[in-house]
Amino acid sequence: MDLPDPYLPGAISLFEQLDKKLLVVLRDGRKLIGFLRSIDQFANLILEDVVERTFVDKFFCETSQGFMLIRGENVELAGEIDDNIPTNLTQVSPEEFRMIEDDFLARNPPKSLKRPTAAEEHEA
């Protein structure tokens, strides 16, 4: 078995990403992007210059969140971002984003998780 040297397993492996631009996905699906300043064994993270990115279709919008300590249990995934990779996504302002989102939801209504009522089933 040839493990890399030094072998930094699991949460500690994030030390390699110190001061890099990191995308953190939280358990509730929120995406935060910031510069990693510190971590510990629980994957508690300290991020600087954080922005929250929201996506719809091929567009995204950023809202500034400042400095942040994220409790490890809420972290789902943390990945280093390479800005050189083309994404085909367009950044828009929050106002534009709201319009795009409304338009997108009108065209693609979210599927209801509720069971259809007897009357609705009869209609269909």
Add this chain to the structure above:
Amino acid sequence: MLFFSFFKSLVGKDVVVELKNDLSICGTLHSVDQYLNMKLTDITVSDTDRFPHMISVKNCFIRGSVVRFVSFFEWLWVLLTKFGQG
């Protein structure tokens, strides 16, 4: 402990990790710890329409508690362990 040792022997191999939110990530297993937290390098995500934020990510740390399953090409692994040494 058994699974931890197993995953440690998989370090450096290509694996597919599916998360509980249906995101499946293909990449090279870089490291794993006792909680089965994992780090993958050179990752690719197939369903980029649903997960556009993953396009610009090249390596990532995944918390063990959000993993649904890990899969890998067993035949490739068998080949590597059997014939890779010689």
